[in-house]
Amino acid sequence: MTDLPEIAPAVTLETRPFWDATAEGRLILPRCNACSTVIWYPRLFCPSCASDDVSWVDAAGTGTVYSFTVVRKGQGPFAPAAPYVLAYVELDEGPRVMTNIVGCRPDDVTVGQRVVVTFADTGEATALYRFRPADR
């Protein structure tokens, strides 16, 4: 088992603010100014009311494990990292994000566990958001 690979994401004009923030160790989310929906995945219109009046807001960086699986046979660059945890984390702001749980053994992850964001630098002016147990 090795660390998960840090593969740089594909950045678009729409997602540039999000990825720029990760490089600074900050998690930000788009929020609709018309209906207050916190939007995930990052985009510049509201999927709830179709408004394009969207602002970026700082997220707390905390959440709860909603669901997860332990990948025991990863593919491609992820193969050496197995076993690792692929999870949905429900952010305290509401959205559920697909991510990895790191900083603990896969067997120590539980549904409902409190987690906090951590960033893995890709070396290309972005960082990947992952989560670790909040009590460590």
Ligand SMILES: [Zn+2]
């Ligand atoms: Zn809206």
